[in-house]
Amino acid sequence: xxxxxxLLSILTARHSCRAFTDARVSRADIEAILTAAQRxxxxxxxxxxxxxxxxxxxxxALRDALTKEAMGGKPAPDLPFPEGYSxxxxxxxxxxxxxxxxxxxxxxxxxxxxxxEMMKNYAFFGAxxxxxxxxxxxxxxYGALDTGGFVTAFTLAAQAxxxxxxxxxxxxxxSPFLHDWFGLGEDRLALCVISFGYSxxxxxxxxxxTARAPLDEWVDWRG
Numbered sequence: 603x604x605x606x607x608x609l610l611s612i613l614t615a616r617h618s619c620r621a622f623t624d625a626r627v628s629r630a631d632i633e634a635i636l637t638a639a640q641r642x643x644x645x646x647x648x649x650x651x652x653x654x655x656x657x658x659x660x661x662x663a664l665r666d667a668l669t670k671e672a673m674g675g676k677p678a679p680d681l682p683f684p685e686g687y688s689x690x691x692x693x694x695x696x697x698x699x700x701x702x703x704x705x706x707x708x709x710x711x712x713x714x715x716x717x718x719e720m721m722k723n724y725a726f727f728g729a730x731x732x733x734x735x736x737x738x739x740x741x742x743x744y745g746a747l748d749t750g751g752f753v754t755a756f757t758l759a760a761q762a763x764x765x766x767x768x769x770x771x772x773x774x775x776x777s778p779f780l781h782d783w784f785g786l787g788e789d790r791l792a793l794c795v796i797s798f799g800y801s802x803x804x805x806x807x808x809x810x811x812t813a814r815a816p817l818d819e820w821v822d823w824r825g
Contacts, residue, residue, distance in 0.1 A: 612758055612761050612762050613758065615761055616757055616758060616761040616767070617766075617808075617811055617812075618767075618768040618769070618812075619727065619729075619766035619767060619768050619797075619798075619799075619801045619808060620702070620722070620727045620768060620805070620807035620808060621727055621728060621801070621802040621805030621807045621808050622727060622728045622729045622730065622766065622797070622798075622799040622800060622801060622802055623799065623800045623801070623802050624728075624730060625730065625799065625800045626657060626658065626730045626731070626799070627730070627731055627765055627798065627799060627800070631763055631765065632655060632731070634759070634763065635756060635759040635760050635763065635765070636653065636756070638755065638759035638762075639752050639755040639756040639759050640752065640755075641755065642748075642751040642752050642754075642755045643748070643751065644748035644751070644752075645741075645744050645745075645748055648738070648741060648745070648748065649748075650737045650738045650741050650745035650746075650748050650749055651735060651736070651737060651748070651749045651752040652735075652736050652737075652790065653733050653734065653735055653736075654733070654734040654736075654784045655731060655732070655733050655734075656731060656732045656733075656734075657730065657731050658730070661726070661729070661730055661731060661732055664726075664732060664783060665724065665725045665726050667779075667783065668724045668725075668773060668776065668779065668783075669721065669724045669725055671724075671776050671779045672721065672723075672724040672775075672776060673721075675776055675779065677775040677776060678775070678776070678777060678778055679774050679775050679776075679777050679792075680739075680774065680777040680791040680792050680793070681746060681774075681791060681793065683771070683775065690815070690819070694815070697812075697813075698812050701810045701812065702719065702807065702810065703715070703716065703719065704810075705806045705807055705809050705810050706719060706806050706807050707806070720772075723770055723772035723773065724772065724773060726770075726773075726795070726797035727768060727797055727807075728802075729768075729797035729798055729799045730799040731797070731798050731799055732795050732796070732797050732798075733756065733795060733796040733798065734780060734784050734792070734795050735749060735752070735753060735792075735793050735794050735795065735796065736749075736784075736786055736790040736791055736792050736793060737749040737790070737791045737793055738789065738790065738791070739788070739789050739790060739791050740789065745791070746791065746793055749793055750793075753769050753793075753794065753796060756796055757769060757796065760798055764800075765798055765799065765800065766798065766799060766800060766801035767796050767797065767798040768796070768797050768798075769794055769795075769796050770794055770795050770796070770797060771793075771794050773794070773795045774792050774793055774794050774795070777791075777792040780792040
């Protein structure tokens, strides 16, 4: 298998895992994932990402506290969330959402069921580990862009080692909570978390895969 084929197989196998087993990932595996992910490019090699990793009881305490915060707190993300989704972005978002709802038995119009699935974001879908990802505030959008590359590399490095992930923006809606919990200074932007562990292959939430748009839908060929 060529290097390209190996990379493509990892990219294709990676998916957003929404149900994990209780098994923990070894410290050696986590360090290997972090070491690989930091090889991504960044502007002037600033490497703006910082990571806090939770395990075991710390993850459980975090999931309980964040769920309570999400039930009664007011969203206040460090970076503004999207103003909306229109056109093809709306269509792709809806398709992904309904794939999940269909897999877990939530019917259209079932607001209680959809809210229940949404709240699982704050419990990290039962993952035993969470990586909280932040970027330097003074680096602005470009620091966040570089850190997005780190997030992608983390998920691919994890997949290559048989470890499942889901990158989540929803917890970052409660950035003041994350700043307090992880001791983040105001010079940092809380961007997202990556929940990770070993996938529960029998859970219906892991039974579907999202599609990707054909090239001609998003590539403008010139010359």
